Structure formats: structure tokens, C-alpha cells
Amino acid sequence: MIDLDSLGDExxxxxxxxxxxxxxxxxxxxxxxxxxxxxxxxAEVARSVAAGSLDPAEPVTLLDxxxxxxxxxxxxxxxxxxxxxxxxxxxAAVSDNTATNALLRxxxxxxxxxxxxxxxxxxxxxxxxxxxxxxxxxxxTFSVGTAAELARFAALLVADGTDEAPWKAMLLGWMAHNxxxxxxxxxxxxxxxxxxxxxxxxxxxxxxxxxxGTDTGVRTDVGVLVGARGVGYAVLASGPAGQEHDLVKAVxxxxxxxxxxxxxxx
Numbered sequence: 044m045i046d047l048d049s050l051g052d053e054x055x056x057x058x059x060x061x062x063x064x065x066x067x068x069x070x071x072x073x074x075x076x077x078x079x080x081x082x083x084x085x086a087e088v089a090r091s092v093a094a095g096s097l098d099p100a101e102p103v104t105l106l107d108x109x110x111x112x113x114x115x116x117x118x119x120x121x122x123x124x125x126x127x128x129x130x131x132x133x134x135a136a137v138s139d140n141t142a143t144n145a146l147l148r149x150x151x152x153x154x155x156x157x158x159x160x161x162x163x164x165x166x167x168x169x170x171x172x173x174x175x176x177x178x179x180x181x182x183x184t185f186s187v188g189t190a191a192e193l194a195r196f197a198a199l200l201v202a203d204g205t206d207e208a209p210w211k212a213m214l215l216g217w218m219a220h221n222x223x224x225x226x227x228x229x230x231x232x233x234x235x236x237x238x239x240x241x242x243x244x245x246x247x248x249x250x251x252x253x254x255x256g257t258d259t260g261v262r263t264d265v266g267v268l269v270g271a272r273g274v275g276y277a278v279l280a281s282g283p284a285g286q287e288h289d290l291v292k293a294v295x296x297x298x299x300x301x302x303x304x305x306x307x308x309x
Contacts, residue, residue, distance in 0.1 A: 045296055054293040056260070056282020061194035062274050065304055070191035073166050074279045077256025078114065078138045079193070079263040080169050080186020083159040084146055085214055085254070086196075088131045090158065091150070093210035099128035103145050111173045114257070115139030135217035135254065140173040147172055162199070167192045184258070190277040193265045197275030200252075201240075201267045215240055218252035218266060226255055226264035226291065227278055227298035244270050249305050262290040264298075270305035 047068045051058045061070035091097035105123045112118055117125075117139055125133075130146050133139040147155065147169070156168045167188025174181055200211050219238040232248045244250045253266025265277045278297045280290040 047297070047300060050293055050296050054280060054282065055286040055289050056280065058290075058293050058297065059190035059277070059279040060297045060300075061190035061278075062276045062301055062304060063191075063195050063198045065274070066276075066300060067191070070194070070277075071189050073187055073189055074263075074281045075184045075258065075261050076167070076186040076188050076193075076263050076279065077258035077261045078140075078143075078185070079254050079256035079265045079277075079279075080167070080188065081134055081138065081143055081256075082193070082196070082218075082254045082265060083164065083167070083169055083186070084143065084150070084155050085131055085135055085217060086162065086210075087150060087155045087158045088127065088146060089210040089214040089217070092127070093208075093213060097127060097150075099126060099131075101127045103127060103130060103149055105141060105145055106148070109141050109144040109148065111140035111144060111175050113140050113173070113175060115141055117141040132217055132220060136220040136222055138221075138223070138255070140175075144172050162196060164188070164192050164196070188279075190279050193277035193279075194275050197265055197267050197277060199275070201269065201273035201275060212240075215252045215267070218254055219250075221251075221253050221255065221266075223255040223257075224251060224253075226262060226294045227253065227266065227276065227301060228268070229295045230299055231268070231302040241269060243272075246271075247306065249302055260284045260287065260290075262287060262294050264294060268302060268305035270302070271308045272305060274301065274305045276301045 059069040130142040133142040170182040250269040256263035
């Protein structure tokens, strides 16, 4: 298995990897996150629902300004009214850009970032709505952050179980529905339709809950792997346009390193 430093050297652009206390490569470098930044929004939705300040059954009517192409399903569906919980699941499962914009409009970008700061995010933040096209007068990207902050957050989700923090279980449940397993988990034995977090996965396999991001020159993956133990991770890759396939390969190789940690008993 290629060592992490060599993997970083071979990656076109910058590869950042973090598993708190176990793996670190460029983990404090601030990089574009693409849709992995939607985790901050989903965390605030989950925390607000768990606290009783947001009703998951509240209907949200989609506005014309919410609609964006790219990832998602809502641009191809006829319904214009969805619940908060529906929009959160669509954001987590298929990274729906329209659902993301509707939730950001409902909660407010400033609120999402302020509450993210309470979770330890100092340099990781959402900069703007999802936009297509992104013009010079707009922020340069949707979100930015560091692998270290994102991995610490992911580790928090599995550190002490979810019984005393229902929002963690809610967020992990949404993340477990993610249909994109093409990055960190791609080369790892796992069941992509297993939604319920186990105390330990079947021997030799991992359970996955993650959020990925894809943009020109960007491939990101943040989540948890549960094998013999649970680990939180973040892998961010950013490089020249046209080199995305090599970025994917680097992220997948980093995934093998992370998977080995999850499969190893402490």
C-alpha cells in the first residue's frame, strides 16, 4: 500500500487527508469542498430538529430562484412543495442542489455558519448558495474548509454513540443514504444499502456514512467508517481541471489507508 506522503506527491494538485490522531496530510490547508460543505447545513437542520426549533414536517415551497442543475433530482420532479426532512434527505442522498438552496433560504446562511462555529468549524464555512453559472461578482466557490476540522466533526458523530445526541443519529442516517460511494469507500468491502449504524460491521467489512463533493478540479469525501471500530475521516483533493480522474485515484488510495484503520481493532 502506497504511503500517504508518496500519495500526496503523486497527486496532481493538493491532497489533504485527516483521521484525528491517526492520519494527517496537509490537513490544515484550506481547500474548496464542493458539496461536502453541505454537511454544515445538514448538521444545523439535524440540531434544530432535535432541539424542537425546526419541524421536520414543515412544508417548504420551492421558488424559481432555488432551482439549480447539476446534482439532484428536484429539477426533474413536478412537485414544488416538500418537507424540511424531505429536503435534508435529498441533500444528503443525491446532493440535490435545489434542495440545498431551499434549506439555506429557510435557515439562513449566517445562521448555518454561526452554528457551525459552535461545532468547532473555524475555517470551514459555506460562502454562498449553489449557483450555475458562478459569475465574477459571486463568491468563488460554494464552500471551503480544512480536512482537520471536517474529520474532527465526523469523529464526533461516532465518538460516544448517538443515544445522548439524537441529532447525530439523524445526521448519520441521512449520510448513510448517500448514493455516491465512488471515492473513499470505493475499494472497501461494504454494503451500500445498509442504513443503520452498527456497533461493529461484519468481519472484514465497513459500514459507511459520508458526504461527497464534485466540482471542476475538486473531489472531496467526508464521513465515518465503522469496521472493528469507528473512525471519522476527511479527504480533500483539489487540482487542475482535466485531472479529475487522477484526483479520484488518489482519494481512493487514501480510502484504503483509512479503511485499514477502521478494520483494525484498537
